[in-house]
Amino acid sequence: MLDKKSPAGEKRSRYSAGVMEYREMGYWQPDYEPKDTDILAVFRVTPQDGVDPIEAAAAVAGESSTATWTVVWTDRLTACEKYRAKCYRVDPVPNAPGSYFAFIAYDLDLFEPGSIANLSASIIGNVFGFKPLKALRLEDMRFPVAYVKTFQGPATGIVVERERLDKFGRPLLGATVKPKLGLSGRNYGRVVYEALKGGLDFTKDDENINSQPFMHWRDRFLYCMEAVAKAEAATGEVKGTYLNVTAATMEDMYERAEFAKDLGSVIIMIDLVVGYTAIQSMAKWARKNDTILHLHRAGHSTYTRQKSHGVSFRVIAKWMRLAGVDHIHAGTVVGKLEGDPNNVRGYYDICREDYNPVALEHGIFFDQHWASLNKLMPVASGGIHAGQMHQLIDLLGEDCVLQFGGGTIGHPMGIEAGATANRVALEAIIFARNAGRDTHAEGPQILEEAAKNCLPLRQALDTWKDVTFDYSSTDTPDFVPTATAAQ
Amino acid sequence: MRVTQGCFSFLPDLTDAQIRTQVQYCIDKGWAVNIEFTDDPHPRNTYWEMWGLPMFDVKDAAAIMLELDACRKVHGGRKYIRLSGFDSTHGWESVRISFMVGRPAEEPGFILIRNELGGQAIQYTLQARPLAGA
Numbered sequence: 001m002l003d004k005k006s007p008a009g010e011k012r013s014r015y016s017a018g019v020m021e022y023r024e025m026g027y028w029q030p031d032y033e034p035k036d037t038d039i040l041a042v043f044r045v046t047p048q049d050g051v052d053p054i055e056a057a058a059a060v061a062g063e064s065s066t067a068t069w070t071v072v073w074t075d076r077l078t079a080c081e082k083y084r085a086k087c088y089r090v091d092p093v094p095n096a097p098g099s100y101f102a103f104i105a106y107d108l109d110l111f112e113p114g115s116i117a118n119l120s121a122s123i124i125g126n127v128f129g130f131k132p133l134k135a136l137r138l139e140d141m142r143f144p145v146a147y148v149k150t151f152q153g154p155a156t157g158i159v160v161e162r163e164r165l166d167k168f169g170r171p172l173l174g175a176t177v178k179p180k181l182g183l184s185g186r187n188y189g190r191v192v193y194e195a196l197k198g199g200l201d202f203t204k205d206d207e208n209i210n211s212q213p214f215m216h217w218r219d220r221f222l223y224c225m226e227a228v229a230k231a232e233a234a235t236g237e238v239k240g241t242y243l244n245v246t247a248a249t250m251e252d253m254y255e256r257a258e259f260a261k262d263l264g265s266v267i268i269m270i271d272l273v274v275g276y277t278a279i280q281s282m283a284k285w286a287r288k289n290d291t292i293l294h295l296h297r298a299g300h301s302t303y304t305r306q307k308s309h310g311v312s313f314r315v316i317a318k319w320m321r322l323a324g325v326d327h328i329h330a331g332t333v334v335g336k337l338e339g340d341p342n343n344v345r346g347y348y349d350i351c352r353e354d355y356n357p358v359a360l361e362h363g364i365f366f367d368q369h370w371a372s373l374n375k376l377m378p379v380a381s382g383g384i385h386a387g388q389m390h391q392l393i394d395l396l397g398e399d400c401v402l403q404f405g406g407g408t409i410g411h412p413m414g415i416e417a418g419a420t421a422n423r424v425a426l427e428a429i430i431f432a433r434n435a436g437r438d439t440h441a442e443g444p445q446i447l448e449e450a451a452k453n454c455l456p457l458r459q460a461l462d463t464w465k466d467v468t469f470d471y472s473s474t475d476t477p478d479f480v481p482t483a484t485a486a487q
Numbered sequence: 488m489r490v491t492q493g494c495f496s497f498l499p500d501l502t503d504a505q506i507r508t509q510v511q512y513c514i515d516k517g518w519a520v521n522i523e524f525t526d527d528p529h530p531r532n533t534y535w536e537m538w539g540l541p542m543f544d545v546k547d548a549a550a551i552m553l554e555l556d557a558c559r560k561v562h563g564g565r566k567y568i569r570l571s572g573f574d575s576t577h578g579w580e581s582v583r584i585s586f587m588v589g590r591p592a593e594e595p596g597f598i599l600i601r602n603e604l605g606g607q608a609i610q611y612t613l614q615a616r617p618l619a620g621a
Binding site for chain 2: 159162163166168169170199218222225226229230232233234235236237238262263264354372375420423424427428430431434435436450453454
């Protein structure tokens with residue numbers, strides 16, 4: 001840890017008019033012991049050249065809590081010692097000269113209960129544009145149980161979702177309807193029917209399917225629910241299609257959600273770009289109306305992907321579990337989109353566990369108790385196919401949704417065959433895993449065996465056998481497994 | 488038609504040796520194994536009839552296979568039979584795996600009833616066709 005010096009003894013001059021260093025104003029307190037009730041945050045701080053890292057870290061604490069650029073006498077009308085955020089630790093980032101991890105504690109009273117909008121306005125409000133910093137990234141947060149308990153959490157949760165769908169012991173299977181733009185409602189419903197009848201549990205609207213000239217939302221909902229009902233009759237299974245209710249206003253979103261419910265849909269969907277308040281509103285609606293709420297993380301890569309600046313996806317995942325969605329896209333590792341295996345493991349743990357211990361190698365900086373808040377189902381989507389089934393189950397476990405869009409609809413024998421290939425591959429790997437086989441090592445062989453009884457799987461394996469997306473990740477953990485834990 | 492509920496309905500029907508591997512998996516996880524049967528495979532028919540109580544303390548898959556045989560003697564080939572594993576640990580307290588181990592000789596499937604509500608909206612009702620001799 002850098003600089004143990006504390007600004008104690010500066011009281012007399014603390015409130016003289018003028019400009020004072022943030023570290024001298026009480027925002028740097030290296031001896032502070034975070035309380036169990038504090039909200040904690042760790043930022044990756046990259047100060048401008050010549051700016052002292054401690055001062056930069058103290059400024060982050062100041063600008064995300066009570067400070068302004070100059071001393072104000074009106075501080076003295078408040079219990080300002082309590083309301084000041086306290087930077088209590090600054091560590092150099094391993095192997096990254098010029099960057100520092102700043103650990104900051106915030107008193108619980110700084111935050112409105114149950115509001116992600118309020119939380120994010122504080123923590124990622126003004127401070128990200130602060131001139132003395134070259135770059136700033138919110139890496140992780142710790143929420144006290146008292147704060148967690150002010151949130152609804154996932155409207156349905158993994159356990160009740162499985163009970164409602166009557167599907168246990170294996171990942172759920174989905175596919176996004178493609179092409180994502182241009183299909184009419186009638187043609188769109190055809191894709192839904194074929195995929196669900198073939199063995200998928202879910203189909204999905206894409207993030208930008210809302211209500212366009214080629215397909216207005218009511219047409220889509222009507223044809224999709226015809227497809228869902230027909231597929232249920234053909235299979236005897238509960239089926240769903242994520243009807244995207246994202247719209248320009250809350251009133252529009254509620255109207256679409258109500259129509260989806262009236263038609264009997266078990267699930268609706270929203271995009272992350274609707275904003276935190278709209279997400280919380282829809283989570284309340286979903287709980288009140290017995291509907292599963294899928295969140296597509298549209299837009300997140302604009303601020304989660306680069307290591308130097310923005311907000312880590314692990315923070316977004318924590319906020320969304322509090323906000324109350326039931327599904328969240330959290331990475332595939334092996335697919336076409338960004339996702340370092342260790343970081344993705346951290347995201348999945350945040351979604352599904354009741355307690356996350358510090359795991360620096362997975363990017364988790366704090367112990368987090370979830371206080372029995374419902375579990376959030378992670379969704380793996382983007383550039384995955386049946387031939388990777390053993391890897392996906394090995395990496396991601398069984399409590400997730402695996403979504404094969406192109407990997408279903410692009411099957412040479414059609415959509416139903418593509419769906420069947422994925423379902424057979426999934427069941428074969430789960431069966432083999434449970435029977436004690438080493439699916440990591442024997443996966444390809446298990447799939448070959450299953451393909452002997454299933455021509456569509458044979459064709460899927462032949463079509464996509466060599467497809468991988470092997471690029472290095474931009475967002476990786478800074479610590480190797482031997483690193484010692486932060487306090 | 489083939490009802491595809493449960494974990495392994497897209498695989499060929501499981502042999503007894505194969506069922507035993509999954510039962511052992513449940514026992515090793517500490518889950519109670521439950522045998523249930525029904526003549527109504529509607530996907531929202533949650534409460535199938537229980538073949539006795541869930542087997543909470545059975546350590547040997549063979550004992551569960553004996554119970555399954557006994558259930559099959561009565562219902563085999565006429566009703567749907569499933570096995571499930573129940574996990575009582577905190578945060579789950581629910582079924583963790585469920586799969587079919589018996590089907591009627593003929594699966595008559597479902598009738599989809601479309602109740603036209605006016606306008607374009609339709610209310611869908613799914614009804615299981617009665618099983619022969621159930």
